[in-house]
Amino acid sequence: MRHRPLVVAGLVAALSATAVLTATMAQADTTPVRLVAADPPTIPTSAPLVHIGDLQKIADANGGTRAHGRPGHKASVEAVKAKLDAVGFKTQVVPFNHAGAQGWNLIADWTGGDENNILMVGAHIDSVTAGPGLNDNGSGTSAILEVALQVAKANLKPTRHLRFAWWGAEEIGLIGSSAYVRALPAAEKSKIKSYLNFDMVATKKVKKWGVYSDGDKALAAEIKAWYDARNVPTVPLDINGRSDHAAFTRAGIAASGVISEDSLSNLDPCYHKACDTQTSLSPDALGLATNMIAGVMWKLSGAKVAARS
Template sequence: MSRRAALAAATGTALAASLLTVAGAQASSPETSAAGAVAAPDIPVENVQRHLEELQAVAEANGGNRAHGQPGYRASLDHIKEKLDAAGFETTVEEFDQAGTTGYNLIADWPGGDADDVVMAGAHLDSVRSGAGMNDNGTGSAAILEVALAVAAGDLQPAKHLRFAWWGAEELGLVGSRNHVAGLSEAERGQIGAYLNFDMIGSPNPGYFVYDDDAPLEKVFTEWFAAKGVETAPATESDGRSDHASFQEAGIPVGGLFTGAGETMTQAQADKWGGTAGEPFDKCYHTACDDMSNINSTALDLNTDALAHAVWELSS
């Protein structure tokens, strides 16, 4: 079966009037820049939402969450792995121990590209035990999955090697990503030119925060949002709180996106982004109500397209 056919079988179809028409589960056809480089396709947010609905269903069928050590986590990982395998990725499940319980990371490599120059995008797949974790971090997990499937649908042939990752036990202290980085040799760490992290990118009262840890990677995102007329702010609230910290501590350049957690939106931020001042960015942060009703589809759409743009641009 071809990669395109496998992808269509794995993900189905989605159409959106506000987005370019797509066929099967493929994203809309990429444009070509004036310089001749292939630009990222527009990623249909419906596809990302479908992945979220599937993760919600996995949680509901496995005790209501996708937490480390719980059946919902491994079922979520297996669900995503099946889609990636069908699309032509080379997948690896890494095991690690956390407090006597086995945890798992999922790594997906797209064949080809310079193995000495790796662009990596990751998100934590685990939730807390109190709920299904749709914004935290179903959104990042689903967006990366759909972008990876778009890579396969377009049979992208990047100059650099592309790698995607879904981390376990982030909620317990970045355990999965720390284990992954610790297991890399010095040479393997040196091969990773960029690690991009996506943790909570569909908050219901969203801000548009960009990691400012590496100026060139930050610029990739800030310029993209500026072209869309969206003002961004540095993601200082997320410093050290998510899996990018594991890579940053190893000297690997990091970037990423974030729409806010339990912090309260200020009036200035509400004026900037059209949100509600005095309320949290995510009122359901780490609670049972973090379900499909806790997602801002506009933020999810914008951040997923920004993610795709970064993957295409940085790997070209």
């Protein structure tokens, strides 16, 4: 009984300390939040390689291909969608039919930004029937996926609305991207101000990066400037409408992109072949492309993050 005053005193002291801590936390929670310019992340090469490995496993489990109309294509779409859903993207799978087979486009929007000023980034997710298509175009698929995950990791607050797309049936005529643009009402189409396309960005022994010259010159200049700042050689390359930027260009939307080739007449030796596997591509080229996409996208989107004053 004689120790009771000490116990009470201790209890009072503890309650007082708790009250002070609670008040301090409450005060911290009400500190104004402001948006500050965000630097692009430095993305390790290992990050997009994880997605490359997943696509290789999907191809291996589905007859060695991820082509339109094949189970490997659907499984690729589902795998990418699951990763985006897990970090808070609003995703939509848009089906279409071509050549008697079902195909899918995957669209992913990051909440926020001006929805009347959309910056869109895309890559085709299908392969040819002959192989798994890990450079063409598992590389573009994986690069923009990793950039999307970095957007979520940073909880980015862009000035412009960000939209990512993975196109189906590119290899048989740019079908998915063309169907998407064609189906957009005029009012929605006018909201997309810029489109960046990434198709084959991990070719081994790349000498110069081909920056699309058959698209918007200002966007091409942004891509070139990123490489120039790092002393990476580029060359203007007329893709001649052979990738998914073509549908956007035809619709009057500013579009550009890059490829890890300096000529369309001397492509990756495994181009459209069974040997286009994860071992046939360049991890360094993939890592460089992924960081370029992030750098250009952060700049063009007016990327910001929340900070407490």
